[in-house]
Amino acid sequence: MATNVIIMGANGRMGAMLAGMAMRDDELSLVGVCERPGHAQGLEMLKCEVADNLEELLPKCPGAVIVDFTAPEASVKMARIAAEHGNPCVVGTTGLTAEQQADLAQSAQKTPVFWAPNMSVGVNVLLKVLPQLVKQLGEAYDIEISEIHHKMKKDAPSGTAIKLGQCLAEARGWDYDNVKQHCRDGIIGARPKEEIGVQTLRGGDVVGDHTMFFFGPGERIEVTHRAHSRETFAAGALRAAKWLSERKPGKLYAMADIF
Incomplete structure (x- = not known):
């Protein structure tokens, strides 16, 4: 059974690559994408749910794994919202402070959360x-x-x-x-x-x-x-999404857990 995924920042360089790779992967189903208000142009071509508000999107995609490579503050906020709705999430954002990492760990007590500064x-x-x-x-x-x-x-x-x-x-x-x-x-x-x-x-x-x-x-x-390519990071994140879909909350997961 395919793992449902939501891609954050789907019009960005990394987000667009993630969305394209998810659509080509038989083990994944792209069910939603999310962008900032005013930045969602063209995403309707992906033929999935498109939103500029994650809280409005998640009830339409229950249980879907969110993949986020956006920015520290945005990723932490996303994880909080995901925890409220019970959606697992994979975070590949770098530059998180110790406090922001602790915030992710707190969200991980409510829903499965995976974070790695490098997904390769x-x-x-x-x-x-x-x-x-x-x-x-x-x-x-x-x-x-x-x-x-x-x-x-x-x-x-x-x-x-x-x-x-x-x-x-x-x-x-x-x-x-x-x-x-x-x-x-x-x-x-x-x-x-x-x-x-x-x-x-x-x-x-x-x-x-x-x-x-x-x-x-x-x-x-x-x-x-x-x-050589951002594709190596995207492939690692999507691999993590498949793996995370079967995990339970309680810890902040990392690449070492997959290995």
Whole structure:
């Protein structure tokens, strides 16, 4: 039986891709799309429910899984509304504050909620294997991260870079917030032993590049993930939607739960 889905921001770059891929997937049924007031032009061609108000749309699509890649405040609000109506939701929005993540977790107590700052399978496999690399190399290796995204990306560092940094810090037994260094400028002195630097680059139409550097005595290891298309993120989100449709509320689900 196909999983019913609703796409938020269906006229945006990511939303349009999600809607198109959902329509081509035999295991999914696109039952609704939602856009901001005044931005829903042309969506009637999708032959599903079209709305600029999620609260009015959800009673027409009971149980449908909402997929949202919009903006932090909008995604958190969406999850609250979804919780009130009992609709599961998948959130791929990045740049959420700790408070907003806590808000999502609260909504997850009422309805299944899935959130991942990066939906690609490759990145999430890296999150599983990088701790082993860190532990095998030992503390003689300094850890740094660089991330590159298109010039329209609003948050920095990327949610993926932060997630990778948290993963690497945890493998060292560190608290990421205590060791992160998101900016270096001026005469800053020697690099502290317990530090993870994150360099942010923005330009052009880069979908997303992330490189982890391990600087050791006499050698350097680089592990890089490059996203060639946003389709990899959309595919991961739709995979999550299928999986989430059979879950129960009670926790904020992530990619690790699928694996």
